[in-house]
Amino acid sequence: LRVLADRWDGKPHPSADPRDRQASLQLVAPGLTSPDSRVRLATLKALGSFGRDAAIGIATHLEHAAGPELNATQRALVKSLQGADSLLLKRTLARCHSPVSRWLAAMPVFAELGAAESFPLIVKSCDSSDPATATAAYRALGRWSNGSQAEEILAIARRTDEPKHHGLAMRAFANLAGADPSRSPDAQLDLFQRLALLERGLDVAKRSDDRKMILAKLADLGTARALPIIERAANDPSLVDEVAAAKLRVAETLLPGGWQESLAICDALLGTSSNERIRERARAIRAKVVRYDAVTAWSVAGPFRAEGQRGNATLTVPFALEKKQPVEWKPHLVTAGDRYWFIDLTASLGSGENCAGYLYTNLVSDETRDVVLELGSDDGLRVWLRGEMVHENPAYRGCQEGQDRVPVRLRAGDNPVLLKVSNGGGGWGATLRIRHADGTRVDGVRADATPPTTPPKLASGDNTPEGKIRRAAPEAAQAKPKRARTLLVFTLTRGYRHGSIPTGTLAMKVLGEKSGAYHVVHSEDIAMFEKPALDQFDAVCFLSTTGELFTHPNLDKLDAPQRAAALARQRRLEANLVDFVKAGKGLIGIHAATDTLYQLPAYGEMIGGYFDGHPWHEKVGVTVEEPDHPLLRGFEAPTFDVTDEIYQMKAPYSRFQQRVLMSLDKARTNMKKDGIRRKDGDFPISWVKRFGQGRVFYCSLGHRDEIFWNAPVLRHYLAGIQYALGDLDAPDAPRK
DSSP: OHHHHHHHSSSOOTTOOTTHHHHHHHHHGGGGGOSOHHHHHHHHHHHHTTGGGGHHHHHHHGGGOOTHHHHHHHHHHHHHHTTOOHHHHHHHHHHHSSSHHHHHHHHHHHHHHTOGGGHHHHHHHHTOSSHHHHHHHHHHHTTOOOGGGHHHHHHHHHHOOOHHHHHHHHHHHHHHHTOOTTSOGGGOOOHHHHHHHHHHHHHHOOSHHHHHHHHHHHHHTOOGGGHHHHHHGGGSGGGHHHHHHHHHHHHHHHTTTTHHHHHHHHHHHHHHOOOHHHHHHHHHHHHHHTTOOBOOOOEEEEEEOOTTOOGGGGGGSOOGGGGTOOOOOEEOOOOOGGGTTOEEHHHHHOOOSSEEEEEEEEEEESSOEEEEEEEEEESOEEEEETTEEEEEEOOOOOOOTTSEEEEEEEOSBOOEEEEEEEESSSOOEEEEEEEOTTSOBOOSEEEEOOOOSSOOOOOSSOSSHHHHHHHHSOSSOSSOOSSOOEEEEEOOBSSOOOTTHHHHHHHHHHHHHHHOSOEEEEEOOGGGGSTTGGGGOSEEEEESOBBOTTSOTTGGGSOHHHHHHHHHHHHHHHHHHHHHHHTTOEEEEEGGGGGBOTTOHHHHHHHTOEEOOOOEEEEEEEEESOTTSGGGTTOSSSEEEEEEEEOOEETTOOTTTSEEEEEEOGGGSOTTOTTOOOSSOOOEEEEEEEETTEEEEEEOOOSSGGGGGOHHHHHHHHHHHHHHHTSSOOOOSOOO
């Protein structure tokens, strides 16, 4: 019998002839009638190896077996029916359903198989008037392996008034609803289904022991989502310690990734429980928790891509979130094991390259405190705190803890944190932990990953000049362009060169790009003033230009023919500029534009005056002379303070030749400075004027970089540029 069992158990031996199978079965089957129990047990074991061919014969023997032989018969029948089709199951059920003695022995078999065909018959037997049959049916439910019937078993428990039967049904239900995922793939319910079922089980359970069982199953799920359900049982005085024990079980299973929830559970129980056993266990778990402090509570969004942008270039692309558009947030999947600190975006968002993702959490602090954000990333990283960018590192690297250290101040209450992580390829993720300046852990701060219901308010950009400019620049222009506009921003210098020129150039580009008012072409090549190159532009902006722009820098070293050609070109380009504006185009002058082209009187007349020193490079007061003027609507008050290099003007400047918009507020400015030469006290800061058919706007602010991220000043610049382009109508006649 053992030889035949081995021969047909599982995969047949390579030398086995399939035609021998039936003959072998005929040799084995008579062993069931042997008077020797050892032979019958060996026969049952052998019959189980024949699978479906032996199922009916084994089922028939159920009513004759008892004790160890009954157990062997049931095991053999389970083995023979595993993987059986519905037809065989129904045939075997029909053979087993009567007589009663056979059915009583068969119910545990079909329950273990979880055969849907048998479930209605077992449920019907639960209502049998025969106590032995009903009890056997309830016991069979305890062996049921198919989780899809958990809800129906709970309904059976709800309707029975027999305490023993209720307990058996509740145990069967709990075993299914809280089943170990490794028990059987066919028995699986997802986490949310199990939580919902176990919550309903608490309501149905009539006995304290059954509720304790449900609490244990909830704790074994190992998720913080079970905590609110466990807490519901805390109102039952008989369950106080069981509730505490379940919470501690959750706290333990959450480590290390869920250390924050674990710490909160332990601290709460240490503050409320009087059970020393519970308190001792809470202290032991807390001792483990303090080894962990990386923020693991995050919501994530992405991946986001932009055509043509690779690697860390995606860091600077403002995707939907930075444009205040909604995105789909997902919970971060905490990394298991020792690398719990790694926010693995590949696991949460999917693999990808040349993309970026966002991570959001809210650091809730119990007090205002100075801390250090210890960050790591794979690859590049940007960090916003309360909407302000506090860090950027366009690195290509693998992620490690503490790669970047960013000192910040957390306010008492909410401190929303947003990370943007780029990926050039390979690994993708980040890490964050909060430390004191000396590197020790910070208590009193918890992370809440509940995603924002509306896009977080972000400063568009960062603490670089570009970021500050983008944040300060207006969202829209005052006037809609009459057609697509192109602005030449010219920054050539023949004298002093201002360090703020790159920042100013960037500001001119951002103003046009963000508002859609114009497109910038930046150049320091005087060939741009040759025709027809100059004709492509609607206006020219002289941004802190200095000196004689069109004069050859080595004019004195040229021979006579070369000198003549250089002078002819100079006169041609100067005339082209003057004619360009006079014919109806625009001229914008920023800061040192009045320190330019002194040898071209027509330019002085066109720009409105020449530089005559800067007595002030300090905080001064500025008067907004016409608060309702279209170019001045960005200023909220008729006066304001600014720190910059302030010019005084000389001829041909005259208020009778242009409309002055802003000027020095002498009452709030030190008027005892050396170098003040004007006797009339007229120190203009910005103006507009006509020159022929063209429009001219000038503002002397712009020596310091921060002027170009001063929001009211940027609004003034944009309005002035639109005026010069001919898109914004504004009074420009000199005031009488």
